[in-house]
Amino acid sequence: MIEWILTEWTQILGFATGAACVLLAARRNVWTYPIGIANNLVFLVVFVPAGLYASAALQVVYVVLGVHGWWRWTRGVEHDREYVARTPRRAVPWLIVAAVAGTALLTWVLATFTDSQVALADAATTSASLVAQYMLNRKWIENWFVWIGVDVAFVALSIATGLWIIAALYALFIGLCVSGLWSWRRVQSESTDAVPTADTRA
Template sequence: MTEWLGFVTGAICVWLTVRTNVWTFPVGIANNGFFLVVFGTAGLYADAGLQVVFLALGAHGWWQWLRRDTAGGRLEVRRGGPRAIGVAIAAVVPATALLTWLLTAVHDTAPFWDALTTALSLAAQWLLNTKRIETWYLWMAADLIYIPLYVAKGLYPTAAVYVLFLGLCGYGLRTWRRTPGHPGGVAVAVA
């Protein structure tokens, strides 16, 4: 049941993210609670620990998306600059190495893949919290690894929701690229 609740809240969360709706964060926080239980039970300790980190990042992202900038405007969807993207990608390599070492020590069932997806997800969440379009590329990379990992672990509903996430990431990328302020973008309603 917990895995199915994770499926439903996860799908709603990503859909709300695509729509740039701030309710993505409270729904995402509920999703993190469900998947914390699912991944802990499956022995995917980095994925379980990631849910705890996502709880904190979700609260931070919620605040980021609600606050006003100094000009009184809300945070808008935008491209990440070379520095932001470089930092996000560069952080993945040492984070993966460190987490692989830690996860091997605690007998994680898939230490490297669990570490890599965790590092990619953290970098993607950081970009999401600041509404950077490139968040979608990192989420897609993580999903392409998550899907076969969860199938191998027998977590079929979770693998299925990650297939859905992958499709929603493509849709999210297209939608966010069409937002005002993006080069070549067209005006679309953004909640």
């Protein structure tokens, strides 16, 4: 048991910090960001040897987005724990374009410059994750739907690359995301005044 822990300690640490990060996000707790940044650094160490280069690079971008979200949840309108909002309609096309363009660009980069055997899947989950993280930073409730889709894909991708502990973590994430969606919807229904129906910010 001890030998297994010593061998897989990075995946175990990633499991623990990742689960805590999602749980805190579901509860709209700003501590999701510092713990999330720690989780990004752990996953960076895990993904590079597995050949998930886009997912590894994603962790670096996550750190930047983590700082952005940390600032918004402490300085922006999102600092109110009871605040959640619907995704503005004008933002939806841009989010889709960002996800598709990011997938195309990363697929080309991975296929051209790396030995990745899962270029398209790695690129697609990476791009969708960035979109989901930005939506979470803005406390747009639909971020949970994107995260659920990403986590389902990551379970399959992690199994395909032999990262069984990470696969279990993302399976747990799916349940936590469903819980987060339910929790945010409850806040939305209980505090309708805090949910702008004509939010035009992007």
